[in-house]
Amino acid sequence: MATNRLLLAALATAALLGAPAASWSAAFVQCPGDTDGDAVIDDPGAPELAGRDVQCQHLTGGDGFIRMGDGRELYVFGFSDVTGLPQEQVLAAGIFRTNFPAPTIRTREGQELYLTLTNVGTHQRPDLFDPHTVHYHGFPNASAIFDGLPESAIAINQGASFTYYYQNIEPGTYMYHCHVEATEHMQMGMLGNLYVEPLQNRTGYGGDPDTVAELEGGPPSAPLGYVYNDGDGSTGYDVELAVQLAGFDHDFHDASENVQPLPFAAMVDTYPMLNGRGYPDTVTPGPLPKLPESRSSDPISPQRLGATVSVTQGQRLLLRLSNLGVVRHYTLTALGLPMRVVGHGARLLRGAGQSAGANVFVDTSAVTLGGGESADVLIDTSGVAPGTYFLYTTNLNYLSNDQQDFGGMMTEIVVQ
Amino acid sequence: MERMLARARRQLVVLALALLPAAPGHAVIPGIQGPSFSLRAGATYIPTPDGDSLRIWAFGAAAAGTPLQYPGPTLIVEQGATVTITLTNNLPEPTSIVFPGQGAVTTSGGAPGLLTAEAAPSGGTVTYSFVARQPGTYLYQSGSHPELQIEMGLVGALIVRPTGFDANVPAQRTAYGHPDTAYDHEYLFLLSEMDPRIHDLVDFGHANLVDNPSAFPVLWFINGRNGIDTLSPAGAPWLPAQPYDALARTRPGEKVLLRFVGAGRDPHPFHPHGNHSRLVARDARLLGTGPGTGADLAVDDFTFTILPGATYDAIFTWTGRKLGWDIYGDPSDPAFAHDCTDAVDNQTGAATPDDLDDATAEYCPDHGKPLRVTLPGFQDVAFGGWWSGSAFLGHFGNLPPGEGGLNLNGGLFFMWHSHNEKELTNNDIFPGGMLTFVIIEPPGTAIP
């Protein structure tokens, strides 16, 4: 099958060379301290890195296939993570490597993110010359050049790379997606989790070194991390799960695959999902099975991200919820588990914009998110009986994988 | 030639920066001033960008020669005023107006209806009166056969100015009479949607065949316009029944008051790109713990779900703070020469630095820091029409012939839109629908 891929790459390259709208060049990574173009910092002592906290990541934008909960395979656009791959290999290796959801971007307050996006083209649709972008949704005080809006900036063409630069200064749960022909590219799957961990993980609070988060080398008695710089530990958690809501309309994907007019107006969610899968795939920890290499070249799986979690009674679970569905609002409940909303829109729920007032946390059993909204939900399992709990949408008609009932936007949280 | 033009434009902007340290002008929501209003309801058509002409029912000022409009005229009154609205009905069925959030509405004339007194079809009248006790952003809409008449377009916004409001005195230019709600510019975002099948049935005289549960909107509006008509000028002659635009403009460091009105039947998650906004009020009530506390329960967010029948006030500010690079370009390059001076707090005027330039609101700790990455070459990118060609605020870069051209001042354009992105279409055509832009204009740019 490797020859097949090479052939595809050659054909695609020829198509690109022949295209009037795009010209072929190599992937081009920009990452300080990276000496060989694989987006990994090999020289942490480089003078340009002095005093800086820098992270690099290399994504491709392209197409591929994923498998839904009822076995149907859908054509998708998407991102994949090629960090660590030599840049000269990326255009070939990126073919049909699309992941859904997109690779998670995890960064931390004070960190500078150099995010390279290489457009590897749409190989199922050689008639398309779509550029792609990254829109870091919620980035504070954004610039137009790195906002990823193709109408007000530039978008990267096939065969080329754009490196976005973000200095992350506000912790919280964000999300990212391609903004090119947004309704189409988002429906097609260019969506992912993105979150920023707070400085308090490294400093602790109240001057007590024992409160430094375990993630940053703190003691086992400390929380794994904090969601925000709360100053009092009120957003500490022991286990975390980022869960992104989305829905696909298979008619739209099939129309795209078959070069048909795209049904924007008729769009409905026939496959409501959590982290790119419908129940019962949601309870498979980690990657779903690989697809045939003619459908997905990802060496692990095009659907790598799990959507289930297991906690020990007494632990605090953080759900980083975001909705990047393009059709509708969804309400999620975690039946039997207490949900405390401590953050919304990448901000601590504290009055006067978290600078001054009292906490305005919300204890609830249901959280509603429209497209582009995020919420940080803490679940304290002290006193919760061990067992399996469902996290699911109370829009009950979305608990299906198309015609297959008892599926869709639902997963399990296990308390041990 | 292109390069020379670009240079000339750059120099013009530099000149403008030098000449206009004070920012002139403040955007004000257009509307009609009370406290007494004379409105009519009738039928008209609006063009939609998919090429359709849609039958709507709409309010308009009753004065002769004034067109019906969607949404209805924005009614602007002062807190404490006794507001009187007389409605004349030119529709084929009874109609009325309800005022969510107003107490003790009295009526005179008309005939009793389910929710309020109604004006009879074909010329009947009714008068409503109430005291506008609380400032804020309100909705008004039909209270008769509302499941059809609101879809048909009988909606509008009502703004109650707080006691002591003065648009020309910054300290008194507030939404709720408290400094937490002070602003430099205000814009209305009245969100709605339509299902053309319903409008066609009404147009053909079959209103009785409308099946509300099967309503399936495929057109989405801000202030009565579909994108990108939202960007056409207010009062554009080619949109005679849609006089309100939805393009927001501001300068760095200024406060933009966003007045959201959920005027349709569906919730819409509205996402202003560019920065978080601070939600200071909901349904015309300040988000505070009590009298005098201000908006101490306000929260910042990047997406606001606008529910049908609800209103929201949020304040947006953009400075480019902590981008990690100089948004005005390399100050050692003569074409980008600028300095950063911070002696006072821009908000309070006190002699305490706030890291922001006192005139331009540039974030001084980033002054002179380079743009960290090299941008791709022309052949590798697709260009947006609102792209200036430069990453730097107030500047133009070279662009290939035919690219860009819609960005007049070298501003930063950010899309403000529904994030249920299906709604960025006009009856199956992308782009359009519930989208508009804010322009972060260079300091000194005149607004409006």
Ligand SMILES: [Cu+2]
């Ligand atoms: Cu894309």
